[in-house]
Amino acid sequence: MSIQLQIHPSAFPQSQREHWFESLKRQVVPAQCLYESIGQASRWLAYAKAWSPIHRGKDYQGVYDRAYAAAWGCMDRRAFDYLALGCGDGYKDASFFNHQAARALNGYLGLAEISPSLLIEASQKLASFQPEAWVVDLASAPEAFFRPSNPDNPRRLISCMGMLPTLGYQVLLPYLSRQMGPEDWLLVSANLTPSKDPESCQAILTQYDNDLAMEWYRGFLLELGLPRDSFACQASTHAMEPVTDGGFRIQIKARLKQDHCLSFYGHRLEWLAHTTLDLFRSERHTTQGLRQLFHQHGLACHESFQSEDGEEAVYLLKRASA
Ligand SMILES: C[S@@+](CC[C@H](N)C(=O)[O-])C[C@H]1O[C@@H](n2cnc3c(N)ncnc32)[C@H](O)[C@@H]1O
Numbered sequence: 001m002s003i004q005l006q007i008h009p010s011a012f013p014q015s016q017r018e019h020w021f022e023s024l025k026r027q028v029v030p031a032q033c034l035y036e037s038i039g040q041a042s043r044w045l046a047y048a049k050a051w052s053p054i055h056r057g058k059d060y061q062g063v064y065d066r067a068y069a070a071a072w073g074c075m076d077r078r079a080f081d082y083l084a085l086g087c088g089d090g091y092k093d094a095s096f097f098n099h100q101a102a103r104a105l106n107g108y109l110g111l112a113e114i115s116p117s118l119l120i121e122a123s124q125k126l127a128s129f130q131p132e133a134w135v136v137d138l139a140s141a142p143e144a145f146f147r148p149s150n151p152d153n154p155r156r157l158i159s160c161m162g163m164l165p166t167l168g169y170q171v172l173l174p175y176l177s178r179q180m181g182p183e184d185w186l187l188v189s190a191n192l193t194p195s196k197d198p199e200s201c202q203a204i205l206t207q208y209d210n211d212l213a214m215e216w217y218r219g220f221l222l223e224l225g226l227p228r229d230s231f232a233c234q235a236s237t238h239a240m241e242p243v244t245d246g247g248f249r250i251q252i253k254a255r256l257k258q259d260h261c262l263s264f265y266g267h268r269l270e271w272l273a274h275t276t277l278d279l280f281r282s283e284r285h286t287t288q289g290l291r292q293l294f295h296q297h298g299l300a301c302h303e304s305f306q307s308e309d310g311e312e313a314v315y316l317l318k319r320a321s322a
Pocket residue numbers: 031032035036085086087088089090091092112113114115118136137138139140160161162163166
């Protein structure tokens with residue numbers, strides 16, 4: 001069976017190339033670079049299946065199950081559109097729809113993702129809903145591109161899983177806040193930091209500093225043409241205070257051991273030895289800090305669901321009333 005993908009202008013090769021080049025010149029690897037190619041998507045999936053919370057045990061799966069049950073409850077057995085932003089391989093969206101026999105209630109299913117190969121996997125998992133699948137760069141804050149199934153009743157559940165750590169709150173929350181209509185509901189997952197003590201931060205860091213994760217980050221630089229032994233990756237944590245009260249950012253930096261001159265779609269990219277590339281970032285928030293951020297962005301928390309270890313949470317949000 002063939003699959004139809006819509007390509008949003010933000011994901012056209014010319015826009016992506018310009019964006020990549022401008023960012024790589026500043027030694028920052030844009031988040032989407034780590035997912036976009038078939039190779040990177042496969043390396044990310046291998047890492048996520050071993051390390052991402054939903055695959056790591058019943059307690060984490062339970063967080064999502066409870067959040068999904070609550071979201072179905074809010075939908076009140078009336079038709080709604082379901083939009084998955086940054087859907088990855090669609091594993092979580094498929095488990096949302098497996099959750100209840102009420103699946104026929106859905107009006108329209110929209111999927112948005114930067115990686116075509118992940119989007120194809122998601123479309124295959126959700127084929128029975130005939131999803132509209134968009135390759136789109138959400139970091140460029142595209143305005144409405146999904147077509148509502150019923151313009152007179154535009155009730156939507158927007159699911160945005162794993163995107164807060166990936167794009168960061170400064171990019172994602174203003175965007176989500178603009179997307180939310182008065183009838184819409186929003187599911188957002190977050191990685192949390194249960195404690196400020198350095199041992200707990202160090203334990204969290206091992207989730208990002210392991211062989212599968214390093215293979216995934218490195219993969220992008222290898223695809224760019226850097227020899228494997230010409231750089232070394234290192235993981236570290238950096239406080240996000242005072243903005244987010246106790247939250248921190250995990251960073252993977254790649255230190256170059258030699259000069260590199262790369263030809264990049266007709267542009268020249270020059271990186272000198274000892275340059276440090278900002279290869280990967282992921283945010284961890286405290287519950288309190290995150291609630292403040294939601295509030296600042298006009299999002300009201302209706303319910304939240306947290307793992308026993310306090311490291312993973314899903315929030316069910318609405319637009320705050322004026
Ligand atoms: C951590 S994964 C989460 C995937 C899925 N939602 C899940 O929870 O398993 C982040 C996803 O965001 C996508 N992504 C990263 N940057 C993006 C961008 N700028 N626009 C659209 N999708 C993006 C990646 O391709 C990846 O599928």
